[in-house]
Amino acid sequence: MKSFFPLLFLTLGGALSAQPVSLDSLVREISANNPERRFYEAELAAAKAGARVASRLNDPQVALDLGHKNLKTSTGAAIDDGTVWSVSVTQTFEWPGRLALRKAIANRDVELAQLGVARFENALAARARTLAFGLYAANTKAAAIREVSDRFASLKETFLAREPAGLTPLLETRVIEASELTLQRRATEAELAVQAALIELNQLRGAAVDAPLQVAAPALTFSAVPATADLLTAARAQNFDYRMRVVELEQQGLAVRLSRNERYPGITVGPYLSRDNVGDRETIVGLGLSVPLPVSGRSGAAIEGANARRRQAEAAVAVALRDLDRQVVTAAQAFSTKLAESRRWSPDAVQKFREAAELADRHYRTGAVPIATYVELQNAYLDAAEALLATQADVLTAGLQLQQLTGLTLNPVEIKP
Numbered sequence: 238m239k240s241f242f243p244l245l246f247l248t249l250g251g252a253l254s255a256q257p258v259s260l261d262s263l264v265r266e267i268s269a270n271n272p273e274r275r276f277y278e279a280e281l282a283a284a285k286a287g288a289r290v291a292s293r294l295n296d297p298q299v300a301l302d303l304g305h306k307n308l309k310t311s312t313g314a315a316i317d318d319g320t321v322w323s324v325s326v327t328q329t330f331e332w333p334g335r336l337a338l339r340k341a342i343a344n345r346d347v348e349l350a351q352l353g354v355a356r357f358e359n360a361l362a363a364r365a366r367t368l369a370f371g372l373y374a375a376n377t378k379a380a381a382i383r384e385v386s387d388r389f390a391s392l393k394e395t396f397l398a399r400e401p402a403g404l405t406p407l408l409e410t411r412v413i414e415a416s417e418l419t420l421q422r423r424a425t426e427a428e429l430a431v432q433a434a435l436i437e438l439n440q441l442r443g444a445a446v447d448a449p450l451q452v453a454a455p456a457l458t459f460s461a462v463p464a465t466a467d468l469l470t471a472a473r474a475q476n477f478d479y480r481m482r483v484v485e486l487e488q489q490g491l492a493v494r495l496s497r498n499e500r501y502p503g504i505t506v507g508p509y510l511s512r513d514n515v516g517d518r519e520t521i522v523g524l525g526l527s528v529p530l531p532v533s534g535r536s537g538a539a540i541e542g543a544n545a546r547r548r549q550a551e552a553a554v555a556v557a558l559r560d561l562d563r564q565v566v567t568a569a570q571a572f573s574t575k576l577a578e579s580r581r582w583s584p585d586a587v588q589k590f591r592e593a594a595e596l597a598d599r600h601y602r603t604g605a606v607p608i609a610t611y612v613e614l615q616n617a618y619l620d621a622a623e624a625l626l627a628t629q630a631d632v633l634t635a636g637l638q639l640q641q642l643t644g645l646t647l648n649p650v651e652i653k654p
Contacts, residue, residue: 280354291343356481360641364441365441472562492546509525572638576632582625591622
């Protein structure tokens, strides 16, 4: 199942002197320079930094106590006074397996961040290709409208240059003027569509909004749609949103295991040294050991909370899978339907309408074609061009959506000859 579209060549923003760039080069430039990409890159860097320290012990703690001691007899007479001090260094050791679980959870954060970057790049590339085709369509439509508008303007000048002889020429002049006004509005809307797409493209690639741009792309074609079962299998293996939900579920499972492990307290161990210089000098060297007493019930609440979040993640995966299957089947049907619609168009359909419009213009000037036929053929040419471009845009949008959902290279955008 294939459908071939015409060659794209976009000239935008007065870019006649600019060097044309290929669509692939434009997509790479947007992926590299898009300002929003830095947000996802920073998130990935933060996740990697967290993973590097997740399996490390907490830093040891140093404690220093300093005081003054006054030694007196039972009658209150002063015997001696001086300073006393102590210093200790402690290190908390986690229960076996706890650091490995924290490392595994942090690695899932890295995986989620990587999936987020990949999802953003995929969506950005699809948006860039859609905008590029939108520019082509807007330019093509604007050119056709200008062509027909010039015909009406030329006819109006011809009518106004001579005195209308009777009611019919006067009415025909008014029809031409009204058609010209309508075309001017359509031309303005087409030009605004070109500028809007150009501005968004420049913003995506991090350039000035009014920067000139030329995009040259090869003819568009589409690969056949695989079987539904193959699409669903590919989507479950490669869809970014679904994979993120699966990773989140794995992460919540690790969090449950970690919360159970944290029922067993960490042990804080460290040497200490204390000295008492009042009276006889006294020095104490020893090893301290401390263990928290789990009497508050927080560990049980933490386990319950982790289990609840895991159940939420399981539900999210089930919902994501259901939505993914529905979206894939819907997108595949839309793509097949739009592609079949585009194949019903004759390759030279628009050219035939254009030639008919030109023929009507020549014969109307000689009086062989009535005004109603003339106007109808001019509008038919524009409507046909707009309908073909809209159909092509629909196929492109459906193909890109299906490609994003499944991760398959359906080649819905371009093939080099």
